[in-house]
Structure formats: C-alpha cells, structure tokens
Amino acid sequence: MAVTGIITGSLLILIGFYAILSKNNLMKMVIGFSLADTGVHIIIVALGYLKGRTAPILDSAALTANPETLVVDPVPQALVLTAIVIGFGITAIMLVFVWRLYEKYGTLEISRIGEAK
Amino acid sequence: MVRNLFIIFILAGVASMFAALALGYSDPVALGSAASHYVSKGLAELNGVNIVTSVVVTYRGLDTLGEVTVLFLTASILSFFLKNRSHETKSESSELLTTASKVIFPFIFMTGLYIVMNGHLTPGGGFQGGAVVASALLLLILADNKTDGSPTLFTVLESVSGIFYVGTGVAGLILAGGFLDATVLGAGITGRLLSAGAIPLISTLIGLKVGSELSTMLVKLKNASEV
Numbered sequence: 250m251a252v253t254g255i256i257t258g259s260l261l262i263l264i265g266f267y268a269i270l271s272k273n274n275l276m277k278m279v280i281g282f283s284l285a286d287t288g289v290h291i292i293i294v295a296l297g298y299l300k301g302r303t304a305p306i307l308d309s310a311a312l313t314a315n316p317e318t319l320v321v322d323p324v325p326q327a328l329v330l331t332a333i334v335i336g337f338g339i340t341a342i343m344l345v346f347v348w349r350l351y352e353k354y355g356t357l358e359i360s361r362i363g364e365a366k
Numbered sequence: 367m368v369r370n371l372f373i374i375f376i377l378a379g380v381a382s383m384f385a386a387l388a389l390g391y392s393d394p395v396a397l398g399s400a401a402s403h404y405v406s407k408g409l410a411e412l413n414g415v416n417i418v419t420s421v422v423v424t425y426r427g428l429d430t431l432g433e434v435t436v437l438f439l440t441a442s443i444l445s446f447f448l449k450n451r452s453h454e455t456k457s458e459s460s461e462l463l464t465t466a467s468k469v470i471f472p473f474i475f476m477t478g479l480y481i482v483m484n485g486h487l488t489p490g491g492g493f494q495g496g497a498v499v500a501s502a503l504l505l506l507i508l509a510d511n512k513t514d515g516s517p518t519l520f521t522v523l524e525s526v527s528g529i530f531y532v533g534t535g536v537a538g539l540i541l542a543g544g545f546l547d548a549t550v551l552g553a554g555i556t557g558r559l560l561s562a563g564a565i566p567l568i569s570t571l572i573g574l575k576v577g578s579e580l581s582t583m584l585v586k587l588k589n590a591s592e593v
Contacts, residue, residue, distance in 0.1 A: 250393075252391055255384070256384075256388050259381070259384035259385075259387075259388065262380065263377055263381055263384075267373070271370075297401075298393075299395070299396075299397070305416070305418055306415055306417070306418075306488070306489070307408075307409050307415055308415050316406055316409070317397060317405055317406050322394075322398065323404055323417040323418045323421050324400060324401050324404070326418045327418050327421040330418070330422055330493060331422075331429060334433055334493055335436055337437075338436055338437055339440075341440055341583055342443055342444065345443075345444055345448065345587075346447070349447055
C-alpha cells in the first residue's frame with residue numbers, strides 16, 4: 250500500500266520535472282512545480298503508513314487503551330500540512346512573477362522573453 | 367537534440383532514485399520513538415483527541431509559527447510586486463451574481479469556522495479552516511467587481527492574531543513547560559469543544575492569521591488586475 254503511494258508520487262514528480270525542463274510556456278512550468286510538490290506530499294504521507302492501522306484520532310475507548318499498535322504515524326501528516334501551505338506560497342509568488350513578465354514582454358514563451366532582452 | 371538528451375538523462379537519474387526507494391521499501395512494523403511518544407502520551411499530556419493537531423499546534427508549534435511567518439512573507443512579497451489599480455473605473459457586475467454569492471457566503475464561512483474550532487476533535491485545524499474561510503471571501507470579491515476588498519481590515523486582523531499567537535506561546539514559556547505549551551489552560555473533559563488546554567485557542571488564532579493572510583493575497587491580486 251505504501252509502495253503504491255511512493256510509485257504514484259514518484260510518477261507525479263517525474264511528470265512535474267518533465268514539464269519544468271521541457272516546456273516553453275511559463276504557466277506550464279508553474280503547473281510542473283505544483284505537480285512535483287503534490288508528488289512529494291503523497292510520498293511523505295505514504296512513508297508514515299503502517300499496514301492495517303487507522304487515523305491518529307483517538308476518539309474511541311479501544312483506541313485510547315492501546316494507541317501505539319493501532320494508529321499510523323502522525324508526524325509525516327503534520328509535516329505535509331506544513332508543506333502544503335509552503336507550496337501554496339511558492340505557487341502564488343511564481344504566478345505573480347509570471348504575471349509581471351507577461352506585462353513586461355507581452356508573452357509567456359520563455360524563448361521569446363530571452364530574445365526580447 | 368543535446369537539450370532533449372540532457373532532459374532524458376536528468377529524468378532517468380531522478381527515476382532511478384525513486385525506483386531504489388520503492389524497491390527497497392519494507393513496511394515499518396512499529397512507530398518511531400518520537401511518533402510513539404506523541405501517540406501514547408499525547409492524550410494524557412494535552413487531552414487532545416486528534417494527535418495530528420496536537421503535533422502541529424504544540425509539539426511542533428515552533429514549526430507552525432515559522433510556517434505562518436513564511437505565509438506572511440509571501441503576502442508581503444506579493445503586495446510589493448503588484449500595482450494597486452482599485453481606483454480605476456470598473457464595470458458593474460451582475461446583480462444575480464452578487465446576490466447569489468451573498469446567499470452562499472455564510473454557509474462556507476460557518477463551515478470554515480467549524481473546521482477551525484473542531485481541530486482538536488476531528489480532522490481539521492487552523493490552516494484548513496483558514497483556507498476555507500479565505501475561499502468564502504474569494505467568492506465575495508470575485509462576484510463583486512466594484513469592491514476593493516478592504517485590505518486594511520485583513521492587515522489589522524492578521525497583525526492582532528499574530529501578536530496573540532506569539533503571546534500565547536510566551537505564556538506557555540512562563541506558566542507551563544515551554545514555548546507554545548498548550549497546558550497553560552485547563553485540560554477539560556476529553557472530547558468536549560472547550561478541552562485540550564490552549565489548542566482550540568491557538569487553532570483559532572492560526573485560522574484567523576492564515577485566513578486573513580490568504581485573503582490579503584487574494585485582495586491584492588484582485589486589485590492589481592484590470593477588469
């Protein structure tokens with residue numbers, strides 16, 4: 250189960266890297282960063298998964314009696330919560346830079362921005 | 367051609383890294399030592415049912431403070447790079463749109479507040495709820511073309527909640543075990559809305575701060591666009 254998460258996340262990261270490296274359009278590069286970000290989140294959450302266990306919310310007597318053997322690792326989930334917000338901030342700043350570049354050069358194609366310089 | 371080869375080379379390298387991770391991965395059978403402490407002692411120490419929120423708000427509270435600071439920095443950079451065009455004349459938006467958005471707004475807003483307040487009992491907390499509240503405000507400022515979204519209100523709200531957030535942390539330093547220790551307030555009865563010490567209070571402050579920071583960004587982006 251965790252391996253499925255790792256493979257899915259790796260594929261998303263690879264698709265994101267491909268978009269960042271090969272696309273000419275700045276918006277597509279921002280989408281690539283966003284995809285790679287999501288892939289990293291999926292991998293981190295998958296690494297905290299333990300087989301057959303439940304979410305770390307101790308709201309029943311059975312869970313409170315013996316939590317160590319019944320719930321998954323809460324630390325990766327807390328870290329991903331942080332990472333999602335940072336990813337949002339990075340995406341917002343990238344979009345504003347792309348906007349400013351578009352206002353200045355009138356194009357989103359990175360090769361034409363290079364020529365205009 | 368050389369560029370394509372270069373791209374294929376990099377992607378193959380990254381893919382081999384992840385392949386090694388996926389192939390060599392064996393399911394862990396027990397929690398790590400830190401996680402095991404949070405899970406087994408978390409309920410007794412903080413009385414918070416949702417361990418993830420306990421970790422985010424108290425055990426790793428300093429990380430969360432830093433994260434909120436990063437978000438604040440993002441909002442500042444955004445307003446530095448965007449021009450304010452709100453004084454330019456804009457076309458009136460349709461009455462249907464503004465009325466409908468005002469009907470839907472309270473429901474989204476209440477859902478956001480619910481998520482913020484129940485962060486220690488159910489999945490949720492300050493960040494998630496704050497984002498939902500900001501999405502409700504996004505609906506309002508997108509539907510009403512004329513409004514400038516009152517950025518001053520959000521700046522004041524953001525600063526006040528930030529000061530109280532750090533103030534709660536310092537109170538923990540003086541009255542309890544350390545910075546952002548949630549045991550400064552009484553533990554209460556497990557599972558009640560007002561339990562788990564200062565966790566609901568800190569969650570609410572984070573929710574206010576994140577909500578107003580996200581709203582500031584959206585308002586600045588809207589005021590900079592030419593519609």
